[in-house]
Amino acid sequence: MLKRVAITGPESTGKSKLALWLADTYQTMQVSEYARDYLEKNGPDYTLEDVIAIAKGQLKREEDTAGRAKDLLFCDTDLLVTKIWCEVVFGTCPQWIERQFQMHRYDLYLLCYPDIPWEPDPLRENPDDREALFGLYLKTLGENNLPYRIVKGLGNIRFENARTFVDEIMNV
Numbered sequence: 001m002l003k004r005v006a007i008t009g010p011e012s013t014g015k016s017k018l019a020l021w022l023a024d025t026y027q028t029m030q031v032s033e034y035a036r037d038y039l040e041k042n043g044p045d046y047t048l049e050d051v052i053a054i055a056k057g058q059l060k061r062e063e064d065t066a067g068r069a070k071d072l073l074f075c076d077t078d079l080l081v082t083k084i085w086c087e088v089v090f091g092t093c094p095q096w097i098e099r100q101f102q103m104h105r106y107d108l109y110l111l112c113y114p115d116i117p118w119e120p121d122p123l124r125e126n127p128d129d130r131e132a133l134f135g136l137y138l139k140t141l142g143e144n145n146l147p148y149r150i151v152k153g154l155g156n157i158r159f160e161n162a163r164t165f166v167d168e169i170m171n172v
Contacts, residue, residue, distance in 0.1 A: 013116060051082060111138065
């Protein structure tokens with residue numbers, strides 16, 4: 001049975017690099033971040049409706065990729081990112097995203113800690129509050145009793161820590 005791993009956390013915490021590395025390491029598929037493609041195409045100004053469209057696009061991309069994955073599927077972002085994004089930027093999260101977040105679960109959430117340097121990017125918004133955002137992720141994962149591990153460390157240490165956590169779910 002396919003196990004899904006969500007790579008989640010604040011901006012500029014290495015989620016995309018980690019997803020690619022893990023997919024390569026385990027010789028399987030990774031689901032790239034739909035929000036980046038959407039915002040590159042439509043511009044950096046967005047509405048709550050855009051975020052809903054992004055959430056739907058992310059789920060569709062995940063389902064389209066799942067059929068080609070072998071044993072594991074690594075997802076570069078998840079609905080937790082979208083939920084917190086809505087709450088922080090708009091002060092509310094649409095019910096559709098809340099429902100999907102409750103229904104669409106992963107075998108493991110790798111929560112990336114903001115201990116790596118911020119990398120400027122025109123689509124990134126929060127260079128100064130990554131610690132506070134990390135706290136929101138940690139709180140939400142805990143409140144929902146979701147299986148998560150915190151990924152820390154620089155360079156290969158970060159990758160190896162993540163691989164250790166993935167190996168744990170593969171040996172269950």
